[in-house]
Amino acid sequence: MNQIQRIAPISDADAARLVSDTALADLAGQITMTPAGPATAKRAPRARRRRWWLAGIPAAAAAAALIAAVVVAHTGGPGGAGSTGGTVQLRPDAHALAFTRVGRYIDVIVRDPLADEASYNAEFKAHGLDITLSLVPASPSLVGTVVEISTSGPDENSITTITAKGRCWTGGGGSECPVGLRVPVGFRGQASLVFGRAARPGEQYESTTSASAPGEVMHGLNYVGKRVSTVLAMLARRHVTVPTYRDDGRALTPRQVPGTWYVYDAVPWAPQQVLLFVGPVPSHAYGAARPAPSPSPSG
Amino acid sequence: MLRVSKGATLRYPQPGGPDERRHRFEELYAANCGPILGYVLRRTDNPDDAADVIAETFLTAWRRLDAVPPGDEARLWLYGVARRVLANYRRGERRRAVLADRLRAELSAGYRPAQYTGELAEFAAAFRSLAEADREVLALVGWEGLDRGQAAAALGCSRNALRIRLHRARRRLADACARHQVTSPSEPVSVTNGESA
Numbered sequence A: 001m002n003q004i005q006r007i008a009p010i011s012d013a014d015a016a017r018l019v020s021d022t023a024l025a026d027l028a029g030q031i032t033m034t035p036a037g038p039a040t041a042k043r044a045p046r047a048r049r050r051r052w053w054l055a056g057i058p059a060a061a062a063a064a065a066l067i068a069a070v071v072v073a074h075t076g077g078p079g080g081a082g083s084t085g086g087t088v089q090l091r092p093d094a095h096a097l098a099f100t101r102v103g104r105y106i107d108v109i110v111r112d113p114l115a116d117e118a119s120y121n122a123e124f125k126a127h128g129l130d131i132t133l134s135l136v137p138a139s140p141s142l143v144g145t146v147v148e149i150s151t152s153g154p155d156e157n158s159i160t161t162i163t164a165k166g167r168c169w170t171g172g173g174g175s176e177c178p179v180g181l182r183v184p185v186g187f188r189g190q191a192s193l194v195f196g197r198a199a200r201p202g203e204q205y206e207s208t209t210s211a212s213a214p215g216e217v218m219h220g221l222n223y224v225g226k227r228v229s230t231v232l233a234m235l236a237r238r239h240v241t242v243p244t245y246r247d248d249g250r251a252l253t254p255r256q257v258p259g260t261w262y263v264y265d266a267v268p269w270a271p272q273q274v275l276l277f278v279g280p281v282p283s284h285a286y287g288a289a290r291p292a293p294s295p296s297p298s299g
Numbered sequence B: 001m002l003r004v005s006k007g008a009t010l011r012y013p014q015p016g017g018p019d020e021r022r023h024r025f026e027e028l029y030a031a032n033c034g035p036i037l038g039y040v041l042r043r044t045d046n047p048d049d050a051a052d053v054i055a056e057t058f059l060t061a062w063r064r065l066d067a068v069p070p071g072d073e074a075r076l077w078l079y080g081v082a083r084r085v086l087a088n089y090r091r092g093e094r095r096r097a098v099l100a101d102r103l104r105a106e107l108s109a110g111y112r113p114a115q116y117t118g119e120l121a122e123f124a125a126a127f128r129s130l131a132e133a134d135r136e137v138l139a140l141v142g143w144e145g146l147d148r149g150q151a152a153a154a155l156g157c158s159r160n161a162l163r164i165r166l167h168r169a170r171r172r173l174a175d176a177c178a179r180h181q182v183t184s185p186s187e188p189v190s191v192t193n194g195e196s197a
Helices: A002-006 A012-018 A021-032 A037-042 A045-061 A077-082 A117-126 A228-237 B020-041 B047-063 B073-090 B098-110 B118-128 B132-142 B148-155 B159-179
Strands: A097-102 A105-110 A130-138 A146-152 A160-170 A174-184 A190-198 A241-247 A250-252 A262-270 A273-279
Touching: A002 B118, A002 B132, A012 B020, A012 B098, A021 B020, A021 B047, A021 B098, A097 A117, A117 A130, A228 A241, A228 A262, A228 A273, A241 A262, A250 B073, A262 B047, A273 B047, B020 B047, B020 B073, B047 B073, B047 B098, B073 B132, B073 B148, B118 B132, B118 B159, B132 B148, B132 B159, B148 B159
Parallel strands: A130 A190, A241 A273
Antiparallel strands: A097 A105, A105 A174, A146 A190, A160 A174, A241 A250, A262 A273
């Protein structure tokens, strides 16, 4: 088995060195915050933290600091639970990007979130910028947020974000959204940016958050620990369907899941579709045996 | 609101006293996040997917904490969940969960797929040419260092079935090595049945 050992791509120890204690603790903290049921709406820090780390990526990388950005348009806001992917206004005749010279900077706003990558890249190039931009389908509360960024080159610290309040609703509380980026005139670095855009009907999301975050289709539903049949009835009233389930990571089709099973969690899958995490037993944390929450002494 | 500083252990404001469930998850997570991170990174070259698979694996453990066996078997159970989640991703699933953002950023920044040269590269190519199920059983033994009983538990099969799967996988690896014109790993294998089907 020696030779197989020799092609192990990475050891556990080396894998552990790739990530900071902070990132690991962050994940554990976010996971243990998930059983929230009705308290889900209070998960506001997510969006903020997300942007915060975006600013910190480069530190981990080797340098840089950076960006965030764009997409002017928007989800239906907190009341958008019933919205589908059609909330983005297309402007087929307009340029995909808007460039405005502001002193020593150029402000770039995405005007057409469904333009193809070549259009964006061509427009950046026409302005002498080595910046690539792509958009991936995201669930409503993440539309307009940054999914991924990477930068390099001599001016990598010099791109900043333009944010605006109330332009979108991110992950449960953040209303100050990145709507554009500010690039210094003569920027010589490279940057590649991926933003969340609204999905087309039937198109699977590539970036999601909790299905009960404000703006998502299950916002306000108390479904955790309920039976599958009960949750399906709730969803039917919102015209939401469940194309696929997960049982301990195992993908199951709707026919394989008894209505008597229990729902543990849900994430947006595609417009008006969610994925449910289910199992045959009520989870200890949510089931009938759960002790009633007692009021905290501090209120 | 959770605050964590570098190097600190997790602390939660819990006015209601110790939360056993959370505490149990923290122990499980602390003991297994390294092995699961390694397991997943050894099976995908895509650090974005890796972050999401790791997050979903531990989310599953959090949701199904009662189903997680105690002791070292917990790791084998987590390997099983991670394997299934990875399979979903290989089938084209892409779900960038916000809660994995930070992990994703660090993995993307730091992870570089392994590169092999010479005969090892050929051997790696032969290994990669195997079916997923064959690679998994060989990898559980060769990469995770599991014995047969542990590998059987991780795969949810009997020890005997594992023995047969391992033997067949090794035979197919030897065939693949021959096709790639590399020396196959010499392996003392003793299997007396299961060769016909």
